[in-house]
Amino acid sequence: MTDSPTKPRREQIQDAASRLFSERGYHATSMRDLAGELGMQGGSLYAHISGKEDLLIEIVNGAAQQFDEALFSLRDLDLPADAKLREAMFRHITVVADNMESATVFFHEWKHLSPGAYRRVIGWRDTIDDFYRGLVEQGVREGTFRPDLDVKMTAYLILSAVNWSYTWYRPGGSLTPRDVAEGFAATLLSGLRTGGDRP
Amino acid sequence: MTDSPTKPRREQIQDAASRLFSERGYHATSMRDLAGELGMQGGSLYAHISGKEDLLIEIVNGAAQQFDEALFSLRDLDLPADAKLREAMFRHITVVADNMESATVFFHEWKHLSPGAYRRVIGWRDTIDDFYRGLVEQGVREGTFRPDLDVKMTAYLILSAVNWSYTWYRPGGSLTPRDVAEGFAATLLSGLRTGGDRP
DNA sequence: CCTACCGATCGGTAGG
DNA sequence: CCTACCGATCGGTAGG
Numbered sequence: 001m002t003d004s005p006t007k008p009r010r011e012q013i014q015d016a017a018s019r020l021f022s023e024r025g026y027h028a029t030s031m032r033d034l035a036g037e038l039g040m041q042g043g044s045l046y047a048h049i050s051g052k053e054d055l056l057i058e059i060v061n062g063a064a065q066q067f068d069e070a071l072f073s074l075r076d077l078d079l080p081a082d083a084k085l086r087e088a089m090f091r092h093i094t095v096v097a098d099n100m101e102s103a104t105v106f107f108h109e110w111k112h113l114s115p116g117a118y119r120r121v122i123g124w125r126d127t128i129d130d131f132y133r134g135l136v137e138q139g140v141r142e143g144t145f146r147p148d149l150d151v152k153m154t155a156y157l158i159l160s161a162v163n164w165s166y167t168w169y170r171p172g173g174s175l176t177p178r179d180v181a182e183g184f185a186a187t188l189l190s191g192l193r194t195g196g197d198r199p
Numbered sequence: 200m201t202d203s204p205t206k207p208r209r210e211q212i213q214d215a216a217s218r219l220f221s222e223r224g225y226h227a228t229s230m231r232d233l234a235g236e237l238g239m240q241g242g243s244l245y246a247h248i249s250g251k252e253d254l255l256i257e258i259v260n261g262a263a264q265q266f267d268e269a270l271f272s273l274r275d276l277d278l279p280a281d282a283k284l285r286e287a288m289f290r291h292i293t294v295v296a297d298n299m300e301s302a303t304v305f306f307h308e309w310k311h312l313s314p315g316a317y318r319r320v321i322g323w324r325d326t327i328d329d330f331y332r333g334l335v336e337q338g339v340r341e342g343t344f345r346p347d348l349d350v351k352m353t354a355y356l357i358l359s360a361v362n363w364s365y366t367w368y369r370p371g372g373s374l375t376p377r378d379v380a381e382g383f384a385a386t387l388l389s390g391l392r393t394g395g396d397r398p
Numbered sequence: 399c400c401t402a403c404c405g406a407t408c409g410g411t412a413g414g
Numbered sequence: 415c416c417t418a419c420c421g422a423t424c425g426g427t428a429g430g
Contacts, residue, residue: 025311027226031409043410044415052409082392108307112224136391145391153374153382154391156367157360164359175352183352191390192335192344192353193281230425242426243399251425 010048012038017055022101026056026109056109057117063106064124066095071131081139082189085158088135090181092162096169097177103166132158158188209247211237216254221303225255225311255308256316262305263323265294270330280338281388284357287334289380291361295368296376302365331357357387 007015016037020029031052032042049055070091074084096103110121132155139145161184169180206214215236219228230251231241248254269290273283295302309320331354338344360383368379 023310025224025226025308027224028311030407032407041416042408043412043417043419046410047415085391109224111222112227139391144393146393149386149391150382153379154386156363157383157386160359160363161356163366164355164363167362168355180352183349184356187348187353187356187387187390189391191386191388191392192284192338192348193388193390194343194345229423231423240400241424242401242403242428245426246399 009038013045013048014055014058018059018101018105021056021059021109022104026105026112053114053117056105056113059102059105060110060113060117060121063095063099063102064121066099067092067128068124070095071128075131075134081135081142081144082185084138085135085189086181086185088132089158089162089185090178093165093169093181093184094177096162096165097171100166100169100171107163107166129155129159161188208237212244212247213254213257217258217300217304220255220258220308221300225304225308252313252316255304255312258301258304259309259312259316259320262294262298262301263320265298266291266327267323269294270327274330274333280334280341280343281384283337284334284388285380285384287331288357288361288384289377292364292368292380292383293376295361295364296370299365299368299370306362306365328354328358360387 013034016034017029020034020037024033030042031045034055035042035045071088074088074091077084079087110118113121133151136145136149136151136154136158140147140149140151162181165180169175169177212233215233216228219233219236223232229241230244233254234241234244270287273287273290276283278286309317312320332350335344335348335350335353335357339346339348339350361380364379368374368376
């Protein structure tokens with residue numbers, strides 16, 4: 001939330017790129033569009049960056065890093081699986097909510113990265129998958145989650161809930177990330193049906 | 200599954216466009232790329248279509264129509280909410296699974312449509328939202344779903360599960376759309392926790 | 399369906 | 415950070 005009036009130019013460029021790439025897509029945004037947003041000429045951008053893909057890499061890596069930081073510290077925390085699920089979903093949705101634009105770019109444009117950066121994203125995605133699979137396994141092991149759960153599919157269900165939020169969540173609306181995470185986690189843990197609400 | 204050897208040219212173009220748009224994105228696919236896939240020259244495409252956006256509109260409308268057809272006939276079917284949820288998720292995921300490429304284009308590229316087509320997609324999306332919200336309301340009304348459910352959020356959770364499948368589902372893999380829908384619906388209805396599995 | 403071409407625009411650079 | 419420019423490529427058209 002540091003929005004000082006003297007934000008470094010490079011950061012201003014990055015912010016504008018996030019906005020334009022998320023609205024129009026990476027390939028549909030020209031360097032001249034981007035420069036225009038900042039009141040400069042197209043060529044002038046290259047005093048600050050070395051190429052268009054730099055901007056995309058920075059956005060995607062930044063998003064990946066935020067998800068990583070949010071979840072990594074949770075991995076070895078000594079919490080029961082249900083509490084850990086709630087907290088993970090809260091953190092995951094918070095990253096999306098606090099970075100709607102770069103999250104959108106992340107989900108839509110990472111396939112357009114060149115091979116090296118592309119592979120890094122795949123690796124990151126697998127790490128996140130593993131995190132949620134480990135969480136489900138923990139719950140089953142502890143006996144709090146149903147033993148018949150398909151671990152991969154259950155992890156995908158959780159990931160669906162937290163990731164898809166980039167399409168509909170509106171920061172500043174009536175729902176906080178906490179509301180969404182608690183609501184989603186409650187349903188995932190206890191189900192839609194009337195009955196066993198408290199563990 | 201009609202893959203006759205004499206598929207009309209226009210259809211071949213549409214298929215190739217779905218594939219390329221889903222892999223590279225709409226703006227990153229050139230008409231010459233597309234023509235090359237079919238062994239023709241760039242300009243020759245315009246004997247069959249009137250513009251690049253035609254192809255995108257056709258893909259997006261086709262996908263929207265498939266979702267519509269799958270769900271619309273369910274709306275007034277006399278089924279309890281839980282059975283209807285299972286069936287809706289099955290049909291929804293089946294559309295995604297049977298049309299992985301156009302589903303991907305649909306979710307990623309509809310924002311690049313010109314105003315008219317854009318508005319139609321918004322309208323369609325709202326219809327789908329309403330369908331799932333109505334389903335949740337029905338369950339609450341019938342007393343089978345928890346009365347404290349937030350209808351909108353619950354509908355978003357269901358939509359997350361079925362829509363996000365375009366990112367991970369692999370046709371021909373070990374999971375059928377039926378497996379996924381049944382697994383997801385079981386967890387959504389009864390929860391991850393051990394305990395009240397049967398209603 | 400091809401050849402040949404249109405004006406526009408692209409990402410990026412040189413030189414200041 | 416600007417001016418002026420590069421070669422490449424874009425979507426699309428004319429005329430056959």
